[in-house]
Amino acid sequence: MKLAIDAMGGDLAPVAPVRATIECARRFLDTEFILIGHEQRIRENTETLPGNVGIIHTDITIDPDEEPVRAVRRKPNASLTLAAALVKEARADVMVSAGSTGALVASGLLGIGRIPGIDRPALAPVLPTFQGHGVLLMDAGATMDASAHNLLQYAKMGAAYSRHVLDVPEPRVALLNVGTEPGKGNALTKEAYHLLEATQLNFIGNVEAREVLDGGADVVVCDGFVGNVVLKLIEGVGLGIFSLLKEQLTQGFTTKMAAMMLKPSLRGLRDKFDYAEYGGAPFLGVAGGCLKAHGSSSERAWVVAMEQARKFVKQDVIRQFSEDLDG
Amino acid sequence: MKLAIDAMGGDLAPVAPVRATIECARRFLDTEFILIGHEQRIRENTETLPGNVGIIHTDITIDPDEEPVRAVRRKPNASLTLAAALVKEARADVMVSAGSTGALVASGLLGIGRIPGIDRPALAPVLPTFQGHGVLLMDAGATMDASAHNLLQYAKMGAAYSRHVLDVPEPRVALLNVGTEPGKGNALTKEAYHLLEATQLNFIGNVEAREVLDGGADVVVCDGFVGNVVLKLIEGVGLGIFSLLKEQLTQGFTTKMAAMMLKPSLRGLRDKFDYAEYGGAPFLGVAGGCLKAHGSSSERAWVVAMEQARKFVKQDVIRQFSEDLDG
Numbered sequence: 001m002k003l004a005i006d007a008m009g010g011d012l013a014p015v016a017p018v019r020a021t022i023e024c025a026r027r028f029l030d031t032e033f034i035l036i037g038h039e040q041r042i043r044e045n046t047e048t049l050p051g052n053v054g055i056i057h058t059d060i061t062i063d064p065d066e067e068p069v070r071a072v073r074r075k076p077n078a079s080l081t082l083a084a085a086l087v088k089e090a091r092a093d094v095m096v097s098a099g100s101t102g103a104l105v106a107s108g109l110l111g112i113g114r115i116p117g118i119d120r121p122a123l124a125p126v127l128p129t130f131q132g133h134g135v136l137l138m139d140a141g142a143t144m145d146a147s148a149h150n151l152l153q154y155a156k157m158g159a160a161y162s163r164h165v166l167d168v169p170e171p172r173v174a175l176l177n178v179g180t181e182p183g184k185g186n187a188l189t190k191e192a193y194h195l196l197e198a199t200q201l202n203f204i205g206n207v208e209a210r211e212v213l214d215g216g217a218d219v220v221v222c223d224g225f226v227g228n229v230v231l232k233l234i235e236g237v238g239l240g241i242f243s244l245l246k247e248q249l250t251q252g253f254t255t256k257m258a259a260m261m262l263k264p265s266l267r268g269l270r271d272k273f274d275y276a277e278y279g280g281a282p283f284l285g286v287a288g289g290c291l292k293a294h295g296s297s298s299e300r301a302w303v304v305a306m307e308q309a310r311k312f313v314k315q316d317v318i319r320q321f322s323e324d325l326d327g
Numbered sequence: 328m329k330l331a332i333d334a335m336g337g338d339l340a341p342v343a344p345v346r347a348t349i350e351c352a353r354r355f356l357d358t359e360f361i362l363i364g365h366e367q368r369i370r371e372n373t374e375t376l377p378g379n380v381g382i383i384h385t386d387i388t389i390d391p392d393e394e395p396v397r398a399v400r401r402k403p404n405a406s407l408t409l410a411a412a413l414v415k416e417a418r419a420d421v422m423v424s425a426g427s428t429g430a431l432v433a434s435g436l437l438g439i440g441r442i443p444g445i446d447r448p449a450l451a452p453v454l455p456t457f458q459g460h461g462v463l464l465m466d467a468g469a470t471m472d473a474s475a476h477n478l479l480q481y482a483k484m485g486a487a488y489s490r491h492v493l494d495v496p497e498p499r500v501a502l503l504n505v506g507t508e509p510g511k512g513n514a515l516t517k518e519a520y521h522l523l524e525a526t527q528l529n530f531i532g533n534v535e536a537r538e539v540l541d542g543g544a545d546v547v548v549c550d551g552f553v554g555n556v557v558l559k560l561i562e563g564v565g566l567g568i569f570s571l572l573k574e575q576l577t578q579g580f581t582t583k584m585a586a587m588m589l590k591p592s593l594r595g596l597r598d599k600f601d602y603a604e605y606g607g608a609p610f611l612g613v614a615g616g617c618l619k620a621h622g623s624s625s626e627r628a629w630v631v632a633m634e635q636a637r638k639f640v641k642q643d644v645i646r647q648f649s650e651d652l653d654g
Contacts (some may be wrong), residue, residue: 013373145513174494178471186550209560210560214567228555240457241568266575
């Protein structure tokens with residue numbers, strides 16, 4: 001199995017992806033890791049590379065501010081576009097990047113291409129839930145103006161991914177909506193509801209945003225605009241509360257003392273919200289493995305994303321899709 | 328000034344609205360309070376009514392599960408529809424209800440009607456922010472499929488309300504979007520961006536969901552589907568984190584001890600997120616005062632909502648709208 005790693009994307013690149021690659025390369029001897037990026041800067045972060053790690057050198061990167069489609073078209077030799085090209089040409093099974101979401105989506109669509117029959121691939125991050133395992137959110141921002149038919153395909157892909165990669169035997173699929181009753185919503189969700197009802201999926205109906213993290217659904221379907229708002233809002237609210245908490249707990253001697261005693265508990269709570277443990281968001285529906293790691297991925301987050309990428313390949317997700325999509 | 332209060336709507340009705348009314352009636356002798364609901368149940372919750380409190384009896388209520396438009400049409404004598412009728416007939420200046428959002432929106436639109444020139448009224452709650460005062464979110468769920476022109480009107484109404492009722496001299500208006508750059512978004516937000524740019528408003532551009540609670544904007548504009556998701560997600564994430572926190576802090580003796588010492592700090596933090604302090608959501612754009620209080624409004628939340636309703640009338644918001652909307 002071959003993993004292509006965009007060594008230059010993300011806030012902590014190239015240090016975090018390079019170190020994570022070395023760690024994974026030592027653990028997974030059956031896997032070949034291809035680091036794509038500035039060779040000298042990659043080598044600065046390691047003494048000797050394990051035998052199953054290669055480097056493809058490029059000093060071209062895509063800036064987060066660049067218009068994604070134009071950037072991908074104009075920079076075929078950027079680290080991200082090269083990674084996509086490797087997957088396209090079957091020289092890698094899966095690629096991972098922590099670069100900008102827009103550029104990853106563009107390089108997935110233009111560089112790798114769609115699975116035949118899938119109109120709109122979707123970003124599918126797993127969100128941490130308050131109870132137990134996470135929930136797969138689709139689409140988290142790949143397509144801005146989705147149709148009900150797109151949402152239906154998200155649901156089918158999400159259920160297949162949930163079953164084959166996340167080990168959920170019969171994934172409960174829900175539609176994100178403004179109320180739980182069937183008639184609720186905007187034109188899009190009303191139509192999508194009817195389409196979802198008519199499938200063989202384990203469709204459990206509408207879920208409101210208030211309950212989306214309660215663990216009642218395994219796959220939650222929405223359009224990419226709404227999904228992106230959900231993803232970013234959860235992060236914003238979570239970070240905001242923890243930083244207020246920190247502020248409150250460092251005021252005054254008694255409070256500080258007590259807070260120190262609570263540190264392990266509070267850290268446990270924070271860890272529940274640590275995106276690092278939930279890996280990256282696969283870009284589902286493109287004709288090859290394509291994984292978006294969080295922009296501020298730490299070494300630990302990169303390791304989890306690479307483990308996820310391996311599982312994606314092992315489970316042969318793309319072949320499974322073709323089978324499940326007929327269902 | 329006359330306030331019409333739906334004494335039967337909300338989880339804690341009639342106790343909370345009745346008690347809050349009595350408290351407000353004693354404080355605001357210039358205001359007449361009209362409690363609409365089951366007279367006997369209202370009287371059970373008070374010894375004697377102050378002279379400036381009246382009762383309009385009805386034993387008809389609108390159930391949260393009823394289809395709103397149908398319910399409002401079929402139940403002209405429900406507590407909520409009667410409240411709207413009082414405002415329509417100028418027998419009250421403003422109405423407050425903690426009943427279902429859908430029914431309030433329907434009774435506002437059908438019972439009171441729109442301000443001439445306003446295509447779609449919008450629900451405008453103030454969300455607590457991590458820094459300082461809150462942010463006005465429009466629309467939080469009154470209109471499901473909004474046009475860019477609707478969003479433009481939300482921005483104008485929001486800025487006017489922010490200036491006249493929330494005392495923000497030059498409100499910063501932002502568009503909720505998936506990125507900060509001008510070209511980002513779905514068809515709706517791209518078009519709305521151009522419309523907003525062309526106004527005299529203090530339009531500060533796009534804001535991402537991650538930053539929406541950071542206090543960088545005073546008014547945030549979005550369509551009602553997205554606004555409803557934002558509103559409910561903040562509540563869900565907030566409640567979820569606090570309940571996890573509680574769970575973590577009651578495990579083991581040392582933790583419990585320390586947590587007890589921290590109680591005031593943690594309560595302070597929780598209070599920052601207490602919707603009760605932020606009053607209700609005015610339904611802006613209807614031709615009379617119409618305020619939605621939170622469904623689980625406590626007595627305290629009701630008091631704040633009534634104070635807000637009084638300010639709405641005092642500031643003559645509806646006349647101000649007509650003036651500001653030309654700008």
